[in-house]
Amino acid sequence: MSTRVLLTMISLILFSVMMTYCSSRKAEPHKGETFQAKDEQVANGEKVFMQHCQKCHPGGEAGLGPAINSNPAPQFIKRFQMRHGLGVMPSFTEKEISEDNLKEISAYLKALKEY
Numbered sequence: 001m002s003t004r005v006l007l008t009m010i011s012l013i014l015f016s017v018m019m020t021y022c023s024s025r026k027a028e029p030h031k032g033e034t035f036q037a038k039d040e041q042v043a044n045g046e047k048v049f050m051q052h053c054q055k056c057h058p059g060g061e062a063g064l065g066p067a068i069n070s071n072p073a074p075q076f077i078k079r080f081q082m083r084h085g086l087g088v089m090p091s092f093t094e095k096e097i098s099e100d101n102l103k104e105i106s107a108y109l110k111a112l113k114e115y
Contacts, residue, residue: 033037041107042108049108059112060109065089079103079106082102083102
């Protein structure tokens with residue numbers, strides 16, 4: 001099986017998973033507190049998220065893109081989608097978002113979800 005066919009199959013499977021979970025409810029109501037990053041990795045993730053993701057996923061909620069706070073997909077799938085894009089979501093090259101930045105965004109999303 002060619003690499004292109006394999007990547008297409010993986011993309012279709014991930015797309016199906018993401019579409020299933022993207023229709024889930026939004027995050028719990030805000031607690032009236034401002035989110036504060038507890039460590040440098042989360043703070044850097046928040047900064048990169050604000051630069052690249054906030055306009056479509058404001059606060060991790062649904063906007064132009066679907067809500068990601070309530071999306072139970074594992075972080076590695078979310079990082080795969082950020083890197084390769086899916087549907088109307090653009091892909092982000094390593095020049096745009098480094099591997100470390102992807103992990104920091106994941107840490108931020110996890111902290112935001114636990115908030």
